[in-house]
Amino acid sequence: MGISVILVLVAALVGPFFIDWTVYRSTFETYAERALGHRVTVLGEADLRLLPAPSISFSDVRVGEAEDPLLVVSQFNVRIELPPLLKGEIRVIDMELDRPHLSLSLDEDGRLDWLTARTSDGAFANVPPEDVAFEKITIRDGALSIVDARSGETHRVDNGNLSVSARSLAGPFKATGSLTLEGSPYNLSIATGRAQQDLGIRIKGEMTPVDWAVNFAFDGMLQQSDAAPAFDGRFNIASIVLEEDDSNIWTSEGRFTADIAEVAVPEFEFRYGPDDKRLSVTGSADLVYAGNKRFEIRATSKQVDLDRLLGGGPQNPVELNSASGQLISALRAVPLPAIDGSLSLDVPALVAGGGIVQNVRLDLETMLGGWRIARLAGRLPGRTTVATQGDLGLEPSMSYRGAISISSDQPGSFLGWWQQKESNVSAMEPIALEGRLNLLPEGAALNNLRLTMDGSEARGLFPIENRGKAMQSFRSALMRKDWTLMRSKASRVLYGRALERTAVRKIPKG
Numbered sequence: 110m111g112i113s114v115i116l117v118l119v120a121a122l123v124g125p126f127f128i129d130w131t132v133y134r135s136t137f138e139t140y141a142e143r144a145l146g147h148r149v150t151v152l153g154e155a156d157l158r159l160l161p162a163p164s165i166s167f168s169d170v171r172v173g174e175a176e177d178p179l180l181v182v183s184q185f186n187v188r189i190e191l192p193p194l195l196k197g198e199i200r201v202i203d204m205e206l207d208r209p210h211l212s213l214s215l216d217e218d219g220r221l222d223w224l225t226a227r228t229s230d231g232a233f234a235n236v237p238p239e240d241v242a243f244e245k246i247t248i249r250d251g252a253l254s255i256v257d258a259r260s261g262e263t264h265r266v267d268n269g270n271l272s273v274s275a276r277s278l279a280g281p282f283k284a285t286g287s288l289t290l291e292g293s294p295y296n297l298s299i300a301t302g303r304a305q306q307d308l309g310i311r312i313k314g315e316m317t318p319v320d321w322a323v324n325f326a327f328d329g330m331l332q333q334s335d336a337a338p339a340f341d342g343r344f345n346i347a348s349i350v351l352e353e354d355d356s357n358i359w360t361s362e363g364r365f366t367a368d369i370a371e372v373a374v375p376e377f378e379f380r381y382g383p384d385d386k387r388l389s390v391t392g393s394a395d396l397v398y399a400g401n402k403r404f405e406i407r408a409t410s411k412q413v414d415l416d417r418l419l420g421g422g423p424q425n426p427v428e429l430n431s432a433s434g435q436l437i438s439a440l441r442a443v444p445l446p447a448i449d450g451s452l453s454l455d456v457p458a459l460v461a462g463g464g465i466v467q468n469v470r471l472d473l474e475t476m477l478g479g480w481r482i483a484r485l486a487g488r489l490p491g492r493t494t495v496a497t498q499g500d501l502g503l504e505p506s507m508s509y510r511g512a513i514s515i516s517s518d519q520p521g522s523f524l525g526w527w528q529q530k531e532s533n534v535s536a537m538e539p540i541a542l543e544g545r546l547n548l549l550p551e552g553a554a555l556n557n558l559r560l561t562m563d564g565s566e567a568r569g570l571f572p573i574e575n576r577g578k579a580m581q582s583f584r585s586a587l588m589r590k591d592w593t594l595m596r597s598k599a600s601r602v603l604y605g606r607a608l609e610r611t612a613v614r615k616i617p618k619g
Contacts, residue, residue, distance in 0.1 A: 137165075151171075160191075164189070168185070210252040211253045214258060245273075246273040246275075247273075251268075259400055267289045279304045280303045281301050283301075299313070310330070315327075324347050325346050347360040358382065362377065362378060388410065393406075404448060409456070411458070419435055427461060441503050446475055450475050455470055467488040470487070478503060485497050489517075492522075493518070509546065513543065518539045541560070541561045
C-alpha cells in the first residue's frame with residue numbers, strides 16, 4: 110500500500126498546495142491495485158497535502174472485494190520526505206494504520222488466499238528494493254483472523270499495537286509491540302535479514318506471554334512454496350527469573366520445522382535447576398495442529414538426581430514421601446493440554462532417598478481431567494520391580510485408579526531404603542504383590558490383592574485409612590512371616606481396620 114501512495118504523490122507534485130482528493134479516490138485505487146496485486150476500494154474520505162512534507166490520508170480502505178475484503182483499514186495516514194522523492198527515492202517518515210483487520214483463509218491444501226488470489230505480482234516486483242524505506246509504521250488496534258478450511262476453525266490475533274520499520278522493501282525489517290493471541294496477551298519483538306530469492310528471509314524474534322514468566326525465542330528461515338509458508342530454525346524457551354535466589358529456573362532449546370499443519374522438533378534439550386543441581390532431558394517431539402490435533406514427546410535422561418534437586422545431596426538425601434509430593438505438585442502445576450497427546454520418558458538411573466532406581470520408564474497419555482499412565486515401571490533397591498498402569502486424575506482433586514505389581518527379591522533392603530534407615534532384615538524371603546490400587550481424597554484401598562511369600566499366598570482387600578505407619582507395620586508382619594499379623598495387627602495399624610475378605614493358603618511346592 111505504501112507504493113501506491115508514493116505513486117499518487119508523484120502524480121500530485123504538479124497539483125496545487127491543497128487538493129480535495131475525495132473525488133480522485135479512483136486514482137489511488139488504481140495505483141494501489143497495481144502495487145498490491147489485489148483490488149483496492151476507498152469507501153471513506155481522502156486528503157492530500159504536499160508541503161511541508163507530502164502526506165496523504167484515507168479512511169475505510171478495503172483490499173480485496175469490497176463486500177468480503179482481505180484487509181480493512183479504518184484510517185490510513187502517511188508522510189514522506191520530499192527531497193529523496195525528487196530523486197526517485199522513497200523515504201516514508203511515518204505511516205499509521207488504525208484498526209487494520211486482515212482476514213485470511215487456508216484452503217484444503219494449506220495455501221493462503223492472500224497469495225493465491227493475487228491478480229499479479231504487483232508494482233512491488235518492478236521497484237528496486239533499495240529505493241523504498243520506511244522509518245516508522247505504527248499499527249494501532251490491529252487484528253488478524255485466519256479461517257482454516259481443513260478444520261473449519263478460526264484463529265484470531267487481536268489488540269495488535271506494533272511499531273515497524275524497514276530499510277528497504279526486501280528488509281531488514283523490525284517490529285516491536287504487543288498483541289493478543291487466542292485470548293492471551295503477548296509482548297513481541299521481531300528482526301529480519303534481507304529477503305533472498307529462492308531462500309526466503311531470516312527471522313529472529315521473541316514472544317513473552319504477559320501472564321506467564323516465560324520467554325520464547327526463535328531464529329530461522331521463513332520460506333513459501335506454492336502459496337504455503339514454512340519455517341526452519343531453532344528455538345529457546347526459558348523461565349524468567351523474578352527473584353535472585355529462585356532455583357526453579359529452566360530452559361528448553363532445540364531445532365524445529367513448522368508449516369501450516371504441524372511442528373516437528375527432531376531434537377531438543379530441557380534443563381532444570383541451577384548448575385550444581387541441573388536436570389537434563391533430551392528428546393524429540395511432534396505437534397499436529399491441523400485436522401486430528403495431537404502431540405507426542407519422546408524424552409530421555411541419563412540420570413535424574415532427586416537427592417540433589419530436592420534434597421541436600423548424598424549427605425542429606427530427600428525423603429521419599431517429600432519427593433513424591435513435590436513431583437505431584439509440579440505435575441499439577443502444569444496446565445493440562447487442550448489436545449490429545451502422549452509423553453514418554455526413559456531414565457536409566459534415578460537417585461532418590463540415598464538409593465538408585467534403575468530403568469525407569471514412564472508413558473503418559475492425555476485424558477479428561479488428568480493423565481492416563483500407560484506404563485510406569487522401574488527397578489528399585491532390594492532387587493525390587495514395581496510396575497503400574499491406570500488413570501491419574503488431577504482435576505478437581507487428585508486420584509489414582511490402576512493396576513499395580515511389586516516383586517522384591519530382597520524386601521528387607523527395599524523397606525529399609527523406603528524408610529531411609531537400616532531394616533536389619535536383609536534375609537527376608539522374596540515377596541510378590543499385585544492388585545488394583547485406588548487412591549482417593551477420602552481414602553485408599555488395594556483391591557483384588559494377591560500377596561505371596563515363602564510359598565504362602567494371601568488374597569483379599571486392604572482398605573487404607575491411616576497411611577502414616579504403613580511401611581513400619583507391613584515390614585513387621587513380613588519379618589515374622591505371620592499371615593495372621595498381616596490380616597490383623599498390620600492391617601489395623603496400616604489401614605485402620607482388619608483385612609477384609611482375606612484368604613490365606615499354602616502354595617504347594619514342586
